Amino acid sequence: MSDIQFEIDGRPVKAKDGTTLLEAARSVGIEIPTLCYHEKLEPYGGCRLCIVEVEDRGWTKLVVSCVFPVKNGIVVRTRSEKIDRIRKTIIELLMAHAPDSPVLTALAEEYGADKDRFEKESSFCIHCGLCVRYCAEVAGKHALGFVDRGIRKEICFIPEIAAEACSDCKECFPLCPTSYLQAAYVLTKELSFPDVSSGPESEK
Amino acid sequence: MARIHTPEELEAYRQQILSRKDPNRPCISICAGAGCVASGADEVIAAFSEEIDKQGLSAKVDTKGTGCPGFCERGPVVVIYPEQTCYLQVTAADVPEIVEQTIKNKKVVERLLFKDPETGGRFAREPDIPFYKNQKRTLLCSNIKIDSKRIDDYLAIGGYSALRRALFEMTAEQVVEEVKKSNLRGRGGAGFPAGRKWEGSRNAEEPIKYVIVNADEGDPGAFMDRALLEGNPHSILEGLIIGGYAVGAAEGYIYVRQEYPLAVKNISLAIGQAEEYGLLGDDILGSGFSFKVIVHQGAGAFVCGESTALMTALEGRVGEPRPKYIRSNIKGLWERPSVLNNVETWANVPLIVNRGADWFTEVGTEGSKGTKIFSLVGKINNTGLVEVPMGMTLKEIIYDIGGGIPGGKKFKAVQTGGPSGGCIPEEQLDLQVGFDELTQAGSMMGSGGMIVMDEDTCMVDVARYFIHFLTDESCGKCVPCREGLRQMDRILTNITRGRGKEGDIETLQELSDTAIEASLCALGKSAPNPFLSTLRYFRDEYEAHIKEHRCPALSCKELIAFYIDPEKCSACGICRKKCPVDAIDGAKKKIHIIDQEKCTRCGTCFEVCPPKFRAVTKISGEPVPAPIDEEKRMVTKKTKKAPVQ
Numbered sequence: 130m131s132d133i134q135f136e137i138d139g140r141p142v143k144a145k146d147g148t149t150l151l152e153a154a155r156s157v158g159i160e161i162p163t164l165c166y167h168e169k170l171e172p173y174g175g176c177r178l179c180i181v182e183v184e185d186r187g188w189t190k191l192v193v194s195c196v197f198p199v200k201n202g203i204v205v206r207t208r209s210e211k212i213d214r215i216r217k218t219i220i221e222l223l224m225a226h227a228p229d230s231p232v233l234t235a236l237a238e239e240y241g242a243d244k245d246r247f248e249k250e251s252s253f254c255i256h257c258g259l260c261v262r263y264c265a266e267v268a269g270k271h272a273l274g275f276v277d278r279g280i281r282k283e284i285c286f287i288p289e290i291a292a293e294a295c296s297d298c299k300e301c302f303p304l305c306p307t308s309y310l311q312a313a314y315v316l317t318k319e320l321s322f323p324d325v326s327s328g329p330e331s332e333k
Numbered sequence: 334m335a336r337i338h339t340p341e342e343l344e345a346y347r348q349q350i351l352s353r354k355d356p357n358r359p360c361i362s363i364c365a366g367a368g369c370v371a372s373g374a375d376e377v378i379a380a381f382s383e384e385i386d387k388q389g390l391s392a393k394v395d396t397k398g399t400g401c402p403g404f405c406e407r408g409p410v411v412v413i414y415p416e417q418t419c420y421l422q423v424t425a426a427d428v429p430e431i432v433e434q435t436i437k438n439k440k441v442v443e444r445l446l447f448k449d450p451e452t453g454g455r456f457a458r459e460p461d462i463p464f465y466k467n468q469k470r471t472l473l474c475s476n477i478k479i480d481s482k483r484i485d486d487y488l489a490i491g492g493y494s495a496l497r498r499a500l501f502e503m504t505a506e507q508v509v510e511e512v513k514k515s516n517l518r519g520r521g522g523a524g525f526p527a528g529r530k531w532e533g534s535r536n537a538e539e540p541i542k543y544v545i546v547n548a549d550e551g552d553p554g555a556f557m558d559r560a561l562l563e564g565n566p567h568s569i570l571e572g573l574i575i576g577g578y579a580v581g582a583a584e585g586y587i588y589v590r591q592e593y594p595l596a597v598k599n600i601s602l603a604i605g606q607a608e609e610y611g612l613l614g615d616d617i618l619g620s621g622f623s624f625k626v627i628v629h630q631g632a633g634a635f636v637c638g639e640s641t642a643l644m645t646a647l648e649g650r651v652g653e654p655r656p657k658y659i660r661s662n663i664k665g666l667w668e669r670p671s672v673l674n675n676v677e678t679w680a681n682v683p684l685i686v687n688r689g690a691d692w693f694t695e696v697g698t699e700g701s702k703g704t705k706i707f708s709l710v711g712k713i714n715n716t717g718l719v720e721v722p723m724g725m726t727l728k729e730i731i732y733d734i735g736g737g738i739p740g741g742k743k744f745k746a747v748q749t750g751g752p753s754g755g756c757i758p759e760e761q762l763d764l765q766v767g768f769d770e771l772t773q774a775g776s777m778m779g780s781g782g783m784i785v786m787d788e789d790t791c792m793v794d795v796a797r798y799f800i801h802f803l804t805d806e807s808c809g810k811c812v813p814c815r816e817g818l819r820q821m822d823r824i825l826t827n828i829t830r831g832r833g834k835e836g837d838i839e840t841l842q843e844l845s846d847t848a849i850e851a852s853l854c855a856l857g858k859s860a861p862n863p864f865l866s867t868l869r870y871f872r873d874e875y876e877a878h879i880k881e882h883r884c885p886a887l888s889c890k891e892l893i894a895f896y897i898d899p900e901k902c903s904a905c906g907i908c909r910k911k912c913p914v915d916a917i918d919g920a921k922k923k924i925h926i927i928d929q930e931k932c933t934r935c936g937t938c939f940e941v942c943p944p945k946f947r948a949v950t951k952i953s954g955e956p957v958p959a960p961i962d963e964e965k966r967m968v969t970k971k972t973k974k975a976p977v978q
Contacts, residue, residue, distance in 0.1 A: 173810075174655075174810075175810050176811070176812055177811050177812055177813055177852070180850075180851050191851065193853075196656040198658060211850070215847050218813075218843060219812050219851070222813075223816065225816070255812075256809060256810075256815065278807075278809055279804070279806065279809040280805075280809060280818075281809075282809040
């Protein structure tokens with residue numbers, strides 16, 4: 130396939146057709162922040178942090194780089210006042226849930242976000258879906274999923290599968306930007322794994 | 334019924350149906366749409382059948398349950414043909430009188446006719462009633478003429494002749510061209526030109542394509558798609574089959590919400606009948622074109638009305654939107670070219686094919702052609718479905734068709750476009766309805782919801798209500814929508830409860846910007862509209878709530894108090910007896926006082942205080958006057974003032 134030629138932050142970039150902007154940028158060392166992206170997973174487009182400005186035939190628009198395919202002749206800007214403002218707001222919204230997440234703390238510093246801007250709601254999970262998607266797409270185990278919808282959505286281990294599949298895997302643990310995943314796992318394990326030998330009853 | 338094999342057989346069969354019909358034979362049409370059924374239409378239909386039998390008239394008179402004619406406020410609606418006598422709010426008890434008077438003696442039952450609330454004049458014929466007279470009903474007009482469960486009724490009014498014409502007199506390209514020329518724009522919300530969408534799919538390389546009906550009507554207060562699906566399902570089916578032919582699809586889907594059981598039933602029945610007649614399935618009318626239709630019931634998520642979420646749901650996965658930088662008419666359902674149009678858009682297709690694009694473009698504004706159905710609800714006299722030409726002004730819809738605001742109240746705003754639409758104030762009432770016109774006014778066409786609000790409506794609370802609805806319906810996939818709306822809902826709730834603070838408006842504006850610019854799908858991108866449009870036209874109300882803790886519409890419970898004016902109270906005791914929390918102190922001949930600590934601001938006292946006293950008032954933003962001294966509380970007979978000499 131032929132190479133697509135375009136520009137990111139003033140630098141000419143070449144990439145294969147079908148590559149996403151994010152991949153193309155990272156391949157030449159241009160960093161764009163992400164929370165829900167993982168190279169082994171299908172692009173999700175959920176956190177919206179990787180938003181960038183694209184100028185295409187005179188039109189400027191905002192797109193999320195993890196799903197936007199490269200195109201000949203476009204001019205991409207990965208930082209601007211508008212982009213930074215959107216990223217700052219997104220980080221602030223997420224810090225209402227996970228104020229001390231190291232990943233978010235570092236981003237907050239970069240974008241001048243105030244972790245106390247919005248009223249706290251300590252659910253810790255920021256719904257990046259990395260664990261759920263990794264388990265399904267890479268590990269192929271489907272040991273956890275999302276339950277409910279919207280603001281009530283939560284990640285949830287499925288005890289019957291997790292009891293079998295998780296103890297010697299746990300590959301999703303380091304993916305979680307807030308450490309909530311481990312907590313959810315421990316909670317599920319203690320509450321409902323069918324294996325009674327690990328339950329409190331056996332310790333008596 | 335035997336299968337129809339050729340277009341000639343179809344026309345012959347149509348003639349056969351028509352020859353059996355005597356246009357002068359009396360026919361009693363009773364609306365069997367969901368609204369009228371809820372008001373007892375089933376009993377009325379049963380009563381008519383029974384009465385007609387009892388009187389031995391069954392050989393001379395037809396009775397049929399039909400689709401919704403739109404005047405839901407006054408249901409059950411009965412129209413008697415050929416005179417088109419229209420009776421409203423008919424009960425089973427009225428039936429013997431109607432049969433005796435109107436059917437047997439050709440007389441009109443005065444008391445069941447529409448009465449003009451202003452002039453008191455009555456209208457006997459349906460087309461003369463102002464509600465109908467000022468409409469242009471090219472789609473809805475068929476509803477009352479047919480029994481939606483009978484394909485023969487649809488054939489009798491010319492049904493499936495557009496399909497015949499498309500299959501035998503036009504190439505697929507010509508059909509696309511005709512729809513393009515008509516400039517039919519999507520009736521579901523975005524207003525994208527249907528013809529261009531079709532053309533994109535038609536020209537796409539992938540050989541397997543789909544056409545889909547979006548019947549996931551989820552806007553609060555909107556029911557036009559339901560009325561069409563329940564009342565005239567074959568018209569949508571015919572449109573869809575034509576679409577399949579034009580685009581080159583062999584399969585069509587109808588995504589209908591599960592909460593519409595009658596619509597599901599009627600469309601499923603229609604599909605079965607069309608298959609039996611050979612109008613759907615393999616080799617339709619011998620044309621060589623084969624097409625099948627599958628009904629898919631949605632599981633109750635508002636977001637599934639969004640195109641990519643709907644397609645994801647159709648694929649059997651969680652109904653969440655997916656990022657798209659390639660349009661779904663190129664890469665949609667199962668990554669194949671998919672044309673998704675709204676119910677009303679599909680219903681227009683047979684009319685355009687039959688009567689031509691030029692006929693269609695005769696009506697409308699520069700950018701918006703044809704008619705549009707609106708569901709007119711809220712503080713309006715004539716609640717119901719109205720179909721008007723594009724370009725009619727809001728004022729004409731609200732006053733000439735809707736009959737104005739009930740109870741002598743003042744109009745304040747009309748909310749159009751569903752929850753993510755906007756509020757349009759009185760000074761813009763001369764605005765013509767059209768896709769571009771409504772967008773310019775800060776609202777949108779949406780699927781055609783129109784909620785009228787009067788002076789008692791608090792616009793901040795309206796914004797809170799819709800943002801809350803959208804927060805609840807957010808799928809939760811992307812942060813600007815899920816988290817942004819959650820915070821907006823929280824801030825707006827605080828403002829309406831008197832806990833607003835300086836800077837709230839600016840924070841809301843920033844969250845709105847983020848949602849508009851960075852959300853994944855149209856739900857998130859348009860969600861801030863209720864806030865932005867109310868801020869645009871009613872900023873003073875926001876400021877009054879935040880700075881003065883005052884609700885100018887006297888509506889937000891936490892910001893108002895009820896107070897009995899001692900000058901006006903006559904100690905009648907009604908409010909004291911009706912108060913559900915015993916918050917009113919008083920006795921015979923003793924002026925009543927509301928205990929503000931106990932009062933729950935339910936407003937009962939305000940409603941029951943007799944108009945001749947009007948002693949109970951609402952107060953907001955100022956302290957409640959101290960109760961009068963105990964010794965002054967006895968009511969003394971008010972003496973008439975001595976006449977001025």
